Amino acid sequence: MTRQRILEAAIDRFARAPYEQVGLRDIAADVGVDVALVHRAYGSKERLFAEAFAVAAKAARLLAADGDQLGAVFARFLFEPGSVEDPSAKALQIFTHSLPSPQAAEIFRQFTMNDMIGPIAAKSAEPGPLRAALFVACLTGVSILREVLHVAPLDDAGRTAAEPLIAKLLDTCLAAETGTEGTAT
Numbered sequence: 001m002t003r004q005r006i007l008e009a010a011i012d013r014f015a016r017a018p019y020e021q022v023g024l025r026d027i028a029a030d031v032g033v034d035v036a037l038v039h040r041a042y043g044s045k046e047r048l049f050a051e052a053f054a055v056a057a058k059a060a061r062l063l064a065a066d067g068d069q070l071g072a073v074f075a076r077f078l079f080e081p082g083s084v085e086d087p088s089a090k091a092l093q094i095f096t097h098s099l100p101s102p103q104a105a106e107i108f109r110q111f112t113m114n115d116m117i118g119p120i121a122a123k124s125a126e127p128g129p130l131r132a133a134l135f136v137a138c139l140t141g142v143s144i145l146r147e148v149l150h151v152a153p154l155d156d157a158g159r160t161a162a163e164p165l166i167a168k169l170l171d172t173c174l175a176a177e178t179g180t181e182g183t184a185t
Contacts, residue, residue, distance in 0.1 A: 006031050056094055074135075074170055079163055118132075135170055
């Protein structure tokens with residue numbers, strides 16, 4: 001139970017401040033425990049940050065979908081209302097606050113490769129890793145435009161038109177090329 005409370009406090013802290021500005025002592029104080037307990041539970045700030053981001057991103061839940069449903073599942077997720085208590089509402093905040101940090105950027109890179117691109121590539125057409133990377137790039141770009149820059153066509157009012165287009169864009173990233181055999185270049 002305390003480990004979960006530490007994780008929730010870390011998600012909240014990392015969503016509000018950059019990686020370098022968050023200390024394990026701050027997180028321990030938020031939970032009302034000694035910093036040694038945070039060290040025992042997570043080992044290091046880097047490991048706690050990595051787990052906090054992974055929990056907030058909910059990749060495993062979303063990637064449970066069949067390969068042909070990934071575009072629709074992720075497009076729907078972009079428009080899911082997130083309450084302040086919902087960790088998934090904080091994943092993009094964690095990402096944007098801490099991306100300039102070399103330590104955090106490496107954690108994001110590993111998460112992206114191992115927890116997003118790898119599993120998506122396993123469900124997509126060849127070449128899987130390239131297509132999966134394009135899927136993640138499109139998803140990240142749309143997320144930033146929607147949640148950070150608040151671009152109007154991507155807001156909740158535009159959901160009816162935007163969600164199916166985003167799903168189609170993501171599906172296109174994963175689709176096998178067709179009709180290219182036998183064409184002259």
